[in-house]
Amino acid sequence: MLGTDDELSYWVLVLTGPQRGKVWLVTAVGAYPYPYPQPEAHGFAEWVQHWKTHDGWWS
Template sequence: MAEGHYERVGDVYNHGSVVLGTDDELSYWVLVVTGPQRGKVWLVSDVGAYPYPMPEALGFLEWVQRWRAGGGWWD
């Protein structure tokens, strides 16, 4: 595991987001609940955080609809 991974992930989880789930032990889907990205879904991993899909994050409803339809996580 990348050095500092748990600290980076902890910083994100403790500051304005709700964990939606994980694809593996290094990547977590989060819903941002505060600030200018409120309502958007991001992927937080051992190498950083990225809006889904890049470069513009989807809202929660669109994210759930894509997941339910069996669409891939990435375009």
């Protein structure tokens, strides 16, 4: 787990399988690749870049 935006949403880094190295958002209603709605999730470096520059999670 990388962190949370609230008590119901968690950012996770996938460690195994075909999505290894990708970041997903896990919520009470499902799991979504970052950035949503793109079909291919970004890796950890891209996720950190957006976080660092405050570009917004879903941009």
